[in-house]
Amino acid sequence: MARSTTPPTGAPEPGTRLSVTIERAAALGRGVAHVNGLTLLVARGVPGERIVAEVERTFPGYALARVVGVERAAPERVEPPCPHFAQCGGCDWQHVAYPSQLAFKRAVFEEQLARIGRLAPPADWELIAAESPLAYRDRLEFVPVPLHDRYAPGFHGAQGAAPVAIAHCRLAPERYTRLAAAVLDGLLAQGALPPPAQAVAAPLPLHRIAVQGTLREDGQSALAVLLHARPTRETDASNLRRRFLQAGHAMLPALRARFAELDALALCLPSGPGKRGRGAAGLEVLHGPPWLFKRVGSRTYRAPHDGFFQVHPGLAHRLCGDVVDAVRDALADGAHPSREAAVFDLYGGAGLYALPLAAAGDRRGLRVVCVDSDRAAVRAGEETARDSGLARCAFQAGNLERPGVFEALCGRWGAPAAVILDPPRRGLPAGLIDSLRSARPPLLVYVSCDGGTFARDAARLAPDYALCSLRGYDLFPQTHHLEVVGVFRPIRNQDNA
Numbered sequence: 001m002a003r004s005t006t007p008p009t010g011a012p013e014p015g016t017r018l019s020v021t022i023e024r025a026a027a028l029g030r031g032v033a034h035v036n037g038l039t040l041l042v043a044r045g046v047p048g049e050r051i052v053a054e055v056e057r058t059f060p061g062y063a064l065a066r067v068v069g070v071e072r073a074a075p076e077r078v079e080p081p082c083p084h085f086a087q088c089g090g091c092d093w094q095h096v097a098y099p100s101q102l103a104f105k106r107a108v109f110e111e112q113l114a115r116i117g118r119l120a121p122p123a124d125w126e127l128i129a130a131e132s133p134l135a136y137r138d139r140l141e142f143v144p145v146p147l148h149d150r151y152a153p154g155f156h157g158a159q160g161a162a163p164v165a166i167a168h169c170r171l172a173p174e175r176y177t178r179l180a181a182a183v184l185d186g187l188l189a190q191g192a193l194p195p196p197a198q199a200v201a202a203p204l205p206l207h208r209i210a211v212q213g214t215l216r217e218d219g220q221s222a223l224a225v226l227l228h229a230r231p232t233r234e235t236d237a238s239n240l241r242r243r244f245l246q247a248g249h250a251m252l253p254a255l256r257a258r259f260a261e262l263d264a265l266a267l268c269l270p271s272g273p274g275k276r277g278r279g280a281a282g283l284e285v286l287h288g289p290p291w292l293f294k295r296v297g298s299r300t301y302r303a304p305h306d307g308f309f310q311v312h313p314g315l316a317h318r319l320c321g322d323v324v325d326a327v328r329d330a331l332a333d334g335a336h337p338s339r340e341a342a343v344f345d346l347y348g349g350a351g352l353y354a355l356p357l358a359a360a361g362d363r364r365g366l367r368v369v370c371v372d373s374d375r376a377a378v379r380a381g382e383e384t385a386r387d388s389g390l391a392r393c394a395f396q397a398g399n400l401e402r403p404g405v406f407e408a409l410c411g412r413w414g415a416p417a418a419v420i421l422d423p424p425r426r427g428l429p430a431g432l433i434d435s436l437r438s439a440r441p442p443l444l445v446y447v448s449c450d451g452g453t454f455a456r457d458a459a460r461l462a463p464d465y466a467l468c469s470l471r472g473y474d475l476f477p478q479t480h481h482l483e484v485v486g487v488f489r490p491i492r493n494q495d496n497a
């Protein structure tokens with residue numbers, strides 16, 4: 001989207017207030033309205049209601065706006081449970097009752113599938129609700145926000161506004177925010193952070209602070225803290241490391257006395273100023289085990305302190321079970337070309353799907369190959385597989401954006417019986433889609449956290465693959481995000497069936 005400083009001719013100036021009716025829900029949690037031929041995308045507008053929208057930014061043909069008054073409320077509108085809602089950039093739908101959030105997400109995704117993918121959802125399309133729409137996350141990532149004489153844990157503000165201090169993020173249990181606040185107090189007391197009054201003038205040496213769930217050796221749930229430090233003009237990387245290590249060790253006893261569940265404290269240093277680097281090279285664990293331990297269902301996974309892992313363990317269990325079942329059922333149906341053929345789990349992380357799939361297929365001699373660019377995730381997966389005695393689950397580091405990576409995998413492991421795909425939000429690279437279309441594995445299970453790129457990729461696969469089954473999982477209640485799993489089969493196979 002191009003930035004606009006002056007409104008296009010005839011468009012309302014930013015700050016203009018307009019009385020409009022919200023017609024339907026749109027991407028990013030906005031509502032669509034029209035006025036004088038202009039499309040308004042209104043933050044916190046609820047379909048069906050009459051509101052006063054204030055224009056924020058204009059673009060040719062459309063403008064971004066926000067609700068500043070409600071003239072006739074929709075029945076779905078509720079009091080947001082969090083006092084920070086609307087200022088905080090984390091949630092989009094807290095002003096809507098949970099069942100209606102699901103209905104709006106469903107409608108937005110169906111519209112994306114039709115408009116971008118030119119596809120209708122298959123007959124079995126359903127959206128699985130979260131058990132609880134609050135306190136479901138086991139990871140929060142805060143930014144430090146100067147607040148009087150302290151730093152408070154905060155989140156980036158809505159629509160790109162300045163970060164907002166948060167008293168309790170309702171998406172996780174309260175202790176997550178309280179622990180982050182106590183760590184910030186400790187870092188300030190130990191001199192790792194400058195006095196808050198000076199923070200306005202210069203970037204802070206602490207970029208982000210993550211609080212996340214882990215398990216102790218005895219299986220009890222615990223918390224881990226990860227500090228993302230960054231060099232500044234005043235503090236180079238080695239000074240920074242020393243300063244944060246000293247502060248971390250000094251504040252640990254008091255922190256652990258106050259938070260008995262604190263099991264790990266780690267420091268992540270990017271490789272150079274300005275880089276948003278993360279990964280094992282810059283990771284130092286000050287206290288606790290080298291890995292996080294994550295439980296999904298009855299399985300415990302190792303995961304890197306600074307790597308990807310699903311943040312909603314309750315619903316991830318359901319998602320994971322469905323992905324594994326989709327592959328297992330297809331293999332049981334004889335869709336695979338030979339008993340020796342492997343299943344590729346691409347963008348597989350620490351093995352969320354690969355490990356249970358390998359366990360389920362072990363008796364039949366199924367081989368699973370899990371590929372990810374995060375080397376720490378690959379090592380974590382290898383260790384979990386070894387501990388679980390899963391000899392036929394291989395983990396391999398690889399950049400799936402690179403041309404020829406899929407062909408190299410086929411060269412090493414043979415043509416796959418099925419491929420699981422779970423890319424980041426940007427979706428699949430065009431080259432990988434071309435490779436899949438020419439290799440034509442008998443089954444693709446595509447897990448996506450972005451409806452738009454999923455629809456785009458489904459359209460790119462469409463000449464060769466049919467979308468046969470589709471399910472959504474509300475892994476992120478109160479936000480516009482939705483996880484979907486699509487099962488694709490080659491068109492000719494299906495026609496012959």
Ligand SMILES: C[S@@+](CC[C@H](N)C(=O)[O-])C[C@H]1O[C@@H](n2cnc3c(N)ncnc32)[C@H](O)[C@@H]1O
Nearest residue numbers: 308347348349352372373374399400401422424
């Ligand atoms: C949405 S996560 C899914 C991970 C895993 N399937 C899970 O559910 O835990 C996407 C994964 O893609 C990996 N990734 C990102 N870019 C990649 C690339 N170019 N090549 C390979 N893996 C990549 C990330 O490291 C991350 O683990």
